[in-house]
Amino acid sequence: MTPDAVPAASAGGDFTEPTLDYWQELHREVPARFSPAPPHRFGYPVRLPDGRVLVLPLRAVPPGERAVASLIANQASYAVVSALAGHMADLARGLGAGLVVGLPTLGLAFAAGVAERLGQPRYVPLGYSRKFWYRDDLSEPVVSLTSPEPGKRLRIDPNLLPLLQGRRVVVVDDAISTGATALAAIRLLGRLGIELAGVVVAMKQTRRWEAALAALAAEGRVVPPVRAVFAGPQFERRAEGWWPVEGTLAPLP
DSSP: OOGGGSOGGGGTTSSOOOOSSGGGSOBSSOOTTSOSSSSBOSEEEEEOTTSOEEEEEEEEETTTTEEEEOOOGGGSOHHHHHHHHHHHHHHHHTTTOSEEEEOTTTTHHHHHHHHHHTTOSOOEEOBSSOOTTOOGGGEEEOOOSSOOOTTOEEEOOGGGHHHHTTOEEEEEEEEESSSHHHHHHHHHHHHTTOEEEEEEEEEEESSTHHHHHHHHHHTTOOOOOEEEEEEEOEEEEETTEEEEOTTOSOOOO
């Protein structure tokens, strides 16, 4: 079925649809149902460094006139997670980090695979939940695009601090969107005196995150490089489907 044959009514007329299958496999070419060029309907194909194609579902952002391509890593197949972790490890390898720090929640789907491919025996996970032995001074506030509730804080288990001391680390996440989670991690690790080599993600989702890192630079802080396997722009809805908004597609890597 070609994109033109997909009835908009099947998704309420906004060219999105509930799905769990788009990102479950990799393709040699863009599947016939989807278009490699705009207008995009329902899915957005991205090409990985090895040439294979991953189709991401398009999710409308409230109030519904804009959309983004979405990757829900803990709902993806092992094959896709493994392939992305391999590419992320390639990006991280040149940063010279001796330890991977994984960001919650979806970044933890990749952190172990990246660390293993870098020859590291383990990684350090950050989290949102507060165990009774945690310390509030080892946390930073964070508000993300997909989890906007107030009061959420990025935390580290104090028992993991010895693993970080004197180490050069790379932060791993599934995506960078607003930059809020990455910014919280940078601030937290900075307060702990940890040297940050860079941030490695599967996807750069639009370029909104650049403002957060620019604010960090304005404070006189060192801004780490951000590397990604693929990128997706913001989209605007038109009568025939979703079109990329000019200037919102981040450069790679």
